[in-house]
Amino acid sequence: MAAGPGARAGGARKLLLEDEALRDGLQMESRIFTLEEKLELFHLLARSGLRRIQVGSFVHPGIVPQMADTDELVRAIGEVEGVVLTALVLNEKGLERALACGVRHLSMSVSASDTHSRKNAGMPAEEALETMTGLIARAVSEGVQVRAGFQCSFGCVYEGTIEPDAVIRGTKRLAEAGAAEVNLADTAGMATPYSVRDLVSRAARELEGVLISLHLHDTAGLGLANMFAGYEAGVRIFDVATGGLGGCPFVKGAAGNIPAEDAVNMFQSMGVDTGVDIDVLCDAVLFLEARLGRALPGRMRRVLKGAKRD
Secondary structure, X not given: OOOOOOOOOOOOOOOEEEEOHHHHHHHHOOOOOOHHHHHHHHHHHHHHOOOEEEEEEOOOOOOOHHHOOHHHHHHHXXXXXXXXXXXXXXOHHHHHHHHHHOOOEEXXXXXXXXXXXXXXXXXXXXXXXXXXXXXXXXXXXXXXXEEEEEEOOOOEOOOEOOOHHHHHHHHHHHHHOOOOEEEEEEOOOOOOHHHHHHHHHHHHHHOOXXXXXXXXXXXXXXXXXXXXXXXXXXXXXXXXEHHHOOOOOOOOOOOOEOEHHHHHHHHHHOOOOOOOOHHHHHHHHHHHHHHHOOOOOOOHHHHHHHHHHO
16 A cells, blocks of 8 residues: 555654745744744743754745845754754755754745746746756755655635646656655645545545655635644644745745644644643743744644633
8 A cells, every 4th residue: 555645654643844934934934033032932942842843945035035135044053952953945056054053943935826936936838847857867966865845735815726737747747856745735725625635635646755845824814724734634744824924025925834833723623632831832922922022823732821811
């Protein structure tokens, strides 16, 4: 029998939550966090029990100034036992920077949408895909573990429906280049539980032996429902962001990711062990809210605060 999408053949099927508040979350904020603030947030996330944390992206600092110090942050963190540091790479220059500062796990993403690709990567989708397959092969040859992301897998605000056939063709090419994991991203927040179930099920059949993960946005309030649908379809790796920060700066109206604390609560209520201490995670939410000066979308910090008050 083929392995499910959340595990290789014969591998474990433990749940893994990758927190992206430091990258996907902070890139949307006008406030620039200092290196010291990022380090404090990282250590809060690591202390909560999160085992994979995306700490930034290697992109042009003039376009995304919030990520300008990613190289310095990676070096300052160093190695943390039990935690995988990862970062986002979109082009050759980004890969050069990642290799130079010693990152051993990377997300390397392209878009299924031509319009989104031109806005996000500055090139047509087919050209970006061709370029990325070469970069993935190079990263793997350097001993880096690669997760290949396919943005707009569930639809695009500019182009509408993205055909599943196109998603499968693209992800196959990324996997053939050496990516050990393929991340189906709902960049525009257009996924539904049915579309998540159907695309994940098909990808599991077509990409046998490749890990499949999900990056889901909560734009239409379906984030947790889509996550549950992915879990039922066999996915065991999900992206989250503490507090519900994030979105895509090149997609109008693309609200944040699924709050990490809400995802932890959902899975724990189902008897699924996440390995994450929700109380410590909510301390990270408080840290972010204090510095951003506003309440964040996640629900569980307020729920737990109310329960303690009662």
